[in-house]
Amino acid sequence: GAVVSQHPSRVICKSGTSVKIECRSLDFQATTMFWYRQFPKKSLMLMATSNEGSKATYEQGVEKDKFLINHASLTLSTLTVTSAHPEDSSFYICSASLGAGETQYFGPGTRLLVL
Amino acid sequence: LAKTTQPISMDSYEGQEVNITCSHNNIATNDYITWYQQFPSQGPRFIIQGYKTKVTNEVASLFIPADRKSSTLSLPRVSLSDTAVYYCLVGPILTGGGNKLTFGTGTQLKVEL
Numbered sequence: 001g002a003v004v005s006q007h008p009s010r011v012i013c014k015s016g017t018s019v020k021i022e023c024r025s026l027d028f029q030a031t032t033m034f035w036y037r038q039f040p041k042k043s044l045m046l047m048a049t050s051n052e053g054s055k056a057t058y059e060q061g062v063e064k065d066k067f068l069i070n071h072a073s074l075t076l077s078t079l080t081v082t083s084a085h086p087e088d089s090s091f092y093i094c095s096a097s098l099g100a101g102e103t104q105y106f107g108p109g110t111r112l113l114v115l
Numbered sequence: 116l117a118k119t120t121q122p123i124s125m126d127s128y129e130g131q132e133v134n135i136t137c138s139h140n141n142i143a144t145n146d147y148i149t150w151y152q153q154f155p156s157q158g159p160r161f162i163i164q165g166y167k168t169k170v171t172n173e174v175a176s177l178f179i180p181a182d183r184k185s186s187t188l189s190l191p192r193v194s195l196s197d198t199a200v201y202y203c204l205v206g207p208i209l210t211g212g213g214n215k216l217t218f219g220t221g222t223q224l225k226v227e228l
Binding site: 004006034036043044045046091093094095103104105106107108109111 | 149151156157158159160161164202216217218219220221
């Protein structure tokens with residue numbers, strides 16, 4: 001299947017700093033990518049839909065000014081957690097698909113720990 | 116997206132066949148059924164997708180009755196490495212693709228020796 005990568009795989013930062021997470025589709029172009037958050041022993045929760053060349057669509061309850069999403073190219077979407085706080089500590093996962101009607105493939109996830 | 120209901124957890128032994136059933140009473144005509152597997156600290160991995168009857172691939176089979184209100188993921192001869200959370204998702208024909216996915220609680224499968 002198609003490969004989606006994320007970088008970094010794990011990051012520890014101090015409270016108040018910003019953290020950028022990259023999501024790349026390695027062998028295909030993705031017009032749409034998705035960002036999820038997963039807390040321990042919980043299911044994935046969709047945060048936003050990232051559209052190449054346009055603004056992201058955020059789910060209800062997700063602060064767009066805190067979680068900045070940029071989808072500048074067909075193979076790269078970034079999620080920036082601004083002014084991170086301990087409650088933002090979580091597992092962040094992105095996904096992408098080959099196109100309409102195609103399976104969604106997930107990245108390996110990024111573990112964020114805010115001290 | 117149609118709501119799904121799965122058992123919270125299941126236990127099995129190596130070499131056995133495991134069947135995980137998902138209920139989706141409100142499935143719509145254009146909804147597909149997709150199953151994902153997730154290991155701890157990893158992103159979900161696509162297992163299988165189907166619309167009706169039976170679908171089989173190299174890792175699993177998916178059984179869907181005529182009314183499509185439920186589906187059963189069948190894992191033949193499980194091993195310890197199949198211990199994971201399994202998610203059943205139901206959504207439009209573009210499940211995956213450009214459509215957002217709504218994950219339920221999933222089923223934690225534990226395989227023992």
